[in-house]
Amino acid sequence: QIQLVQSGPEVKKPGESVKISCKASGYTFTQAGMQWLKQAQGKSLKWMGWINTNTGKTTYAADFTGRFVFSLETSASTAYLQITNLKNEDMATYFCARGYHGYNYPFAYWGQGTLVTVSS
Amino acid sequence: DTVLTQSPALAVSPGERVTISCRASESVSQRMYWYQQKPGQHPKLLIYAASNLESGVPARFSGSGSGTDFTLTIDPVEANDTATYFCQQSWNDPTFGAGTKLELK
Numbered sequence: 001q002i003q004l005v006q007s008g009p010e011v012k013k014p015g016e017s018v019k020i021s022c023k024a025s026g027y028t029f030t031q032a033g034m035q036w037l038k039q040a041q042g043k044s045l046k047w048m049g050w051i052n053t054n055t056g057k058t059t060y061a062a063d064f065t066g067r068f069v070f071s072l073e074t075s076a077s078t079a080y081l082q083i084t085n086l087k088n089e090d091m092a093t094y095f096c097a098r099g100y101h102g103y104n105y106p107f108a109y110w111g112q113g114t115l116v117t118v119s120s
Numbered sequence: 121d122t123v124l125t126q127s128p129a130l131a132v133s134p135g136e137r138v139t140i141s142c143r144a145s146e147s148v149s150q151r152m153y154w155y156q157q158k159p160g161q162h163p164k165l166l167i168y169a170a171s172n173l174e175s176g177v178p179a180r181f182s183g184s185g186s187g188t189d190f191t192l193t194i195d196p197v198e199a200n201d202t203a204t205y206f207c208q209q210s211w212n213d214p215t216f217g218a219g220t221k222l223e224l225k
Contacts, residue, residue, distance in 0.1 A: 044206060044216045044217065044218050044219050045163065045206065045208075045216045046216070047213065047214040047215070047216075061213055062213075095162055095163075097162075104210070105151070105153065105208075105210035105214065106153040106165050106168045106208070106210070107153075107155075107163070107165065107208075108165050108168075108174070110162035110163060110164075111162065112161075112162060113162055
C-alpha cells in the first residue's frame with residue numbers, strides 16, 4: 001500500500017536550518033508529484049507548493065519563497081523540505097502529501113507529519 | 121487567493137444529521153474536497169470533486185455543491201465523527217477553509 005513516512009520531530013533555534021524527509025513506498029516514486037503543507041498548532045492547513053518527482057521542477061506558493069527548498073533523492077524514493085533561517089512563525093507541523101496517480105489533487109495520501117519547534 | 125469560509129463549530133447528538141458549509145470567494149467549479157482531521161493525525165480525504173465519496177469512507181458522508189457553495193453532510197453522526205473538517209479548493213492554488221470543529225453532545 002502507498003505510504004509516506006516522514007522524519008521525526010525537530011527542535012531548532014531561530015536562525016538555524018531544518019531538513020525534513022518524506023520517504024515514499026508502495027508506488028513508483030516518479031509517478032506522482034510531492035506536495036508540502038504547513039499546519040500551525042490549532043490552525044488550518046497552508047499549501048506550500050510541490051515538486052515534480054519526474055523532472056525536479058519546483059513550484060512554491062507565494063508565502064513560501066526564499067527560505068524554503070524542495071528537493072529529491074529519487075534513488076531513495078525520498079523528498080525533502082529544507083527551511084533556512086528559521087523564524088518563530090515557522091513553528092508548525094509539516095506534511096508531505098500526494099494526489100492520485102497523474103493528478104496533484106486531491107491530497108489523497110499523507111505523511112504522518114513532522115513537528116518543527118523553534119525556540120531560543 | 122481563493123478564500124474558503126466554513127461554518128463555525130457545531131455540536132450534535134449521535135444519530136442526528138449534520139451539514140457543514142463551505143463558501144468560496146469565487147467560483148471553484150467542482151474542484152472542492154473535504155477532509156477529516158483528528159488530533160495528532162494527518163487529514164483524511166473524505167470527498168473529492170465536490171460530491172464523490174473517497175474509497176473506504178462510510179456512506180454516511182456525502183458532499184454537494186458547485187461554484188461557490190458546498191456542503192458536507194454526515195447522516196447519521198456517530199461518536200467517532202468528532203473531528204475538525206476542512207474544505208479545500210484546487211481551482212486556483214490550493215487553499216483550505218479554517219475548519220469546522222464537530223463535537224458530539
